[in-house]
Amino acid sequence: MSTSVGGYSVSASGLTLRYGPVTALAGVSLGLRRGVTGLLGPNGAGKTTLLRTLATGLVPDSGDLTVLGHDPRTASGRLAIRRRVGYLPQNSGLHPNFTVFEFVDYVAILKEFDDRRRRHAEVRRVLATVGLDDQRGKKIKSLSGGTRQRVAVAMALVGDPDLLILDEPTVGLDPEQRLRFRELIAELGEGRAVLVSTHQIEDVLMLCQHVLVLERGQVRFEGRPAELAAVAAGRVWTSTSRTAGALASWRTATGRYRHIGDPPADAELAEPSVEDGYLLLVEQMSNGRAER
Amino acid sequence: MTGNSVPSRDRVAEKLVARRGRSMLALGRLEARLAVRHPVTIVAVLSFVGLCAYALLIGGANSYPVLQDEDRWIQYPVMVLLGGAALVVGNLAVLRGHRHGTTAAQGVLVLPVPWRVGAHLLAVLLFGGLATVLVLIWAVVMSTAPGAAGRMNPYELMSGPMVVVLLGALGVLLGQLFRSPFVAPLTLLGLAVATGAYSSPDAPGNPWLGWFLPVAAQRDPMPLPTHLLARPAAWHLGYLAGVLVLVIVAALFRAGGRRVGAAAVVGLLLAVGGGVGQVTAPGDEVVADRILASRDPARQQTCVAVDQVRYCVFPDFVAWVDGWDAVLRAVLLRVPPAEARRPMAVRQRVWAHGYLHGGSVVTPRQQQLRAATWRAGDLAAGTPNTVTVGTRWGEGEYELGLAALVAYEVLAREGAGVFGTLCGARAVLVGWLAGQASPGAATALREMQARNVEGAHLGEPSFGSGVTLPAQELALVVSLLDRPVEVVAAAVLRSWAELSRIDTVTGRAGEILGVPVPSAPADAGCLA
Numbered sequence: 001m002s003t004s005v006g007g008y009s010v011s012a013s014g015l016t017l018r019y020g021p022v023t024a025l026a027g028v029s030l031g032l033r034r035g036v037t038g039l040l041g042p043n044g045a046g047k048t049t050l051l052r053t054l055a056t057g058l059v060p061d062s063g064d065l066t067v068l069g070h071d072p073r074t075a076s077g078r079l080a081i082r083r084r085v086g087y088l089p090q091n092s093g094l095h096p097n098f099t100v101f102e103f104v105d106y107v108a109i110l111k112e113f114d115d116r117r118r119r120h121a122e123v124r125r126v127l128a129t130v131g132l133d134d135q136r137g138k139k140i141k142s143l144s145g146g147t148r149q150r151v152a153v154a155m156a157l158v159g160d161p162d163l164l165i166l167d168e169p170t171v172g173l174d175p176e177q178r179l180r181f182r183e184l185i186a187e188l189g190e191g192r193a194v195l196v197s198t199h200q201i202e203d204v205l206m207l208c209q210h211v212l213v214l215e216r217g218q219v220r221f222e223g224r225p226a227e228l229a230a231v232a233a234g235r236v237w238t239s240t241s242r243t244a245g246a247l248a249s250w251r252t253a254t255g256r257y258r259h260i261g262d263p264p265a266d267a268e269l270a271e272p273s274v275e276d277g278y279l280l281l282v283e284q285m286s287n288g289r290a291e292r
Numbered sequence: 293m294t295g296n297s298v299p300s301r302d303r304v305a306e307k308l309v310a311r312r313g314r315s316m317l318a319l320g321r322l323e324a325r326l327a328v329r330h331p332v333t334i335v336a337v338l339s340f341v342g343l344c345a346y347a348l349l350i351g352g353a354n355s356y357p358v359l360q361d362e363d364r365w366i367q368y369p370v371m372v373l374l375g376g377a378a379l380v381v382g383n384l385a386v387l388r389g390h391r392h393g394t395t396a397a398q399g400v401l402v403l404p405v406p407w408r409v410g411a412h413l414l415a416v417l418l419f420g421g422l423a424t425v426l427v428l429i430w431a432v433v434m435s436t437a438p439g440a441a442g443r444m445n446p447y448e449l450m451s452g453p454m455v456v457v458l459l460g461a462l463g464v465l466l467g468q469l470f471r472s473p474f475v476a477p478l479t480l481l482g483l484a485v486a487t488g489a490y491s492s493p494d495a496p497g498n499p500w501l502g503w504f505l506p507v508a509a510q511r512d513p514m515p516l517p518t519h520l521l522a523r524p525a526a527w528h529l530g531y532l533a534g535v536l537v538l539v540i541v542a543a544l545f546r547a548g549g550r551r552v553g554a555a556a557v558v559g560l561l562l563a564v565g566g567g568v569g570q571v572t573a574p575g576d577e578v579v580a581d582r583i584l585a586s587r588d589p590a591r592q593q594t595c596v597a598v599d600q601v602r603y604c605v606f607p608d609f610v611a612w613v614d615g616w617d618a619v620l621r622a623v624l625l626r627v628p629p630a631e632a633r634r635p636m637a638v639r640q641r642v643w644a645h646g647y648l649h650g651g652s653v654v655t656p657r658q659q660q661l662r663a664a665t666w667r668a669g670d671l672a673a674g675t676p677n678t679v680t681v682g683t684r685w686g687e688g689e690y691e692l693g694l695a696a697l698v699a700y701e702v703l704a705r706e707g708a709g710v711f712g713t714l715c716g717a718r719a720v721l722v723g724w725l726a727g728q729a730s731p732g733a734a735t736a737l738r739e740m741q742a743r744n745v746e747g748a749h750l751g752e753p754s755f756g757s758g759v760t761l762p763a764q765e766l767a768l769v770v771s772l773l774d775r776p777v778e779v780v781a782a783a784v785l786r787s788w789a790e791l792s793r794i795d796t797v798t799g800r801a802g803e804i805l806g807v808p809v810p811s812a813p814a815d816a817g818c819l820a
Contacts, residue, residue: 052396052400055400056400057396057399057400079402082400082401082402083402085400087397087400088397089396089397091393092393092394092396092397093392093393093394093397094392094394095388095392095394096392097326098326102322102326105322106319106322107398107401109315109318109319109322109403110315110319110398110401110402110403110408111401111402111403112311112312112315112402112403113315114311114312114314114315114318115314116318119318152397155397156397
């Protein structure tokens, strides 16, 4: 069951967090609902900081934040949130000498599953969810990269969390593993809020009902993937030659050039994609900064 | 706020603590399972068992263990091997998250860090349990040896497992203070070196400093009867318990635990109390007993008569009489019956007071004075013809020493404390009688000849007294030991009068016994 404020699993307003002189989050405001939300942004945009803050790993300097109806700045709020949040950090390590079962069991203990029978039942449930029930006795060091990533997701799923925070979960996976992962995440998003940080625009397109674009510690876009694509409506063109005037320009598999921004002379208007919208947004923001 | 709300909040808090307690126990069990199968643990346990087995099976000394020494001896390997494993494995367990990059994920899980550290500390108890079991097995095996002397001190036995738990807790603390896995092994190395240095009777510095190390130094030059030990083992155990509590408190505090004030006070009281108690000098009564035991042990001993021989021993060592008697009878078997029937005594002596640190170097003058003191005491005790045994037994060196002193006493009837060089046929006779007394004695004699080109000293090794055989006579004795014992024995008995005369030269002894005599420099300073 999800506790939420106004239907939001996460609600943030003016969230600010600094690492010394560096402002990682500069007044982030957002609302997360049930379903899969993609978090996009260039490197250093503050995605990981935002996810760690939502997972109670960092305390914001200012702003309002409610996660599953609780304030993470209080001890009782953090405790309540931690009981109901699953967090998979970027490049999360695993203990290679543990078996799959031991590792998830270890995490379950840290989630205060104090009853052994109930805990083991939960571990079995989680392993079945990620399709690892037949590999529970294997040492983690013997697993492939994709299987290890499933173990990491299993770790985040212990306790059937209402909010799942996944930081670049598909990094390093081959296409088939990524496809399987999308299936899994989509399934997980059916009954809870899932926030997925990714550099893979395709993941957002395939998975997410909502998308957030973070840039320099601020939310620059919040909406549906189609709305992000619509940002580039009328600004995406194809032509037979490269143009210097476009924000971005590249040769496609058809041999024609695709441009975002102002069209060259022989250009034809093209249907914008989520990636186009994202690129246009990011390029505009960086150009705007350069002009300033 | 209603009247019911406060108890309700307390109840919630209690349930939370109970839940965390159960989670901590579950985590502690998991950590213990991981620790027990860690390669460092397996190697340490196998090494410890192998060392104990080696000590039991190889070397005769452990057929005659002095239990009040064994309970201390075992502490060092317990500390280095089992304690070392606890230190390293406990440390690695704490560092696991950093080493494997799981801190970000597991840092936001529910169980607070102090409870996780508590689980690591609980897992360390496994090593304590393991050490307790292994030490108890060792104690039972040692105590049930037929030649076991004395008794073990339970506080000494408990010190080993306590040190293991202490080092394990230290490993947990070090893991929180330093992110490097090298700090724990270096700490162990430092402790092992310091403790090893302080375990020697000749260690520099003040002896009481050693008591502040986990394993208290063993500084006696020889095993002592239990009533002379007066080791503050109980105080040391209290000191260790106090330090353990303080280490646990520091580990929990470092992890963010703040309700540790009472435990810190208890730990401090235990550590200070135990620390002061353990370095308090032995009481006057014990010192007086040690002086008496060193100068005139008869008043603390019990005597056991076997035929014409009286064995006067400290009560702890009565079990050794049969071993001494076997060697003594093997000597007397080869002397004329009239000599063998004369009364004799074997008295156990210790050097419990005034031991000369830096080696037991004693001048001839000191040897003479000591011999005079011993003989006066023996005369007063009604045992004028006495030979000396110490508090170590079971190896050929000690059998050879006792046999040589018995053989010399049969010839010279001088009493305890003999010191000097034997020459001529008497040296050959004493050397052969001693060497043939047991296989161990023969081996020891051969080894002495191989090691020393100038001869061999035969006597009680702990005191430096005894007789020295010059190289020529030693070589003759070793060649006699290669001949059939009955043939030599018959020749000895036939020519006893001539061989035992002080003026019979070595060459003549060779002729009588049928072996060629190697050349040698002229004898000087022989015993009259």
